[in-house]
Amino acid sequence: MKKCKDCGEDLKYIAGGISKKGNRYEAFWGCKDKDCKYSEEPTSEEVKKYDLEARMNKMEEEQIRFKEMAWFNATNASVEMAKADMGNATRDTLKANRDFFYKEHMEWFIKDIINEED
Numbered sequence: 001m002k003k004c005k006d007c008g009e010d011l012k013y014i015a016g017g018i019s020k021k022g023n024r025y026e027a028f029w030g031c032k033d034k035d036c037k038y039s040e041e042p043t044s045e046e047v048k049k050y051d052l053e054a055r056m057n058k059m060e061e062e063q064i065r066f067k068e069m070a071w072f073n074a075t076n077a078s079v080e081m082a083k084a085d086m087g088n089a090t091r092d093t094l095k096a097n098r099d100f101f102y103k104e105h106m107e108w109f110i111k112d113i114i115n116e117e118d
């Protein structure tokens with residue numbers, strides 16, 4: 001682990017990206033001590049290594065978000081179906097419909113987004 005040259009605390013790699021205000025910033029090493037202002041530029045090897053890692057983590061987060069959305073949409077679709085069924089739908093019908101939509105969604109996601117099949 002890289003150490004801060006000012007206070008000796010561990011440094012944390014911050015991958016480049018877009019700030020909340022919409023400004024682009026380059027990757028940097030920042031001190032884990034919030035009161036310490038020390039930072040340094042990473043070498044191009046470090047950027048190659050750590051940015052890829054950061055991007056992979058971000059992709060995983062996006063996949064989780066997508067799954068949450070698919071689950072939410074599937075639940076909504078099954079509720080809409082139940083409404084059309086004039087309130088006769090049981091808890092089991094709701095669940096079966098939701099699972100059906102979720103499965104459809106995930107199959108589509110894996111086929112079209114992950115594997116990019118035609």
Ligand SMILES: [Zn+2]
Pocket residue numbers: 004005006007008009031032033036037038
């Ligand atoms: Zn420091």
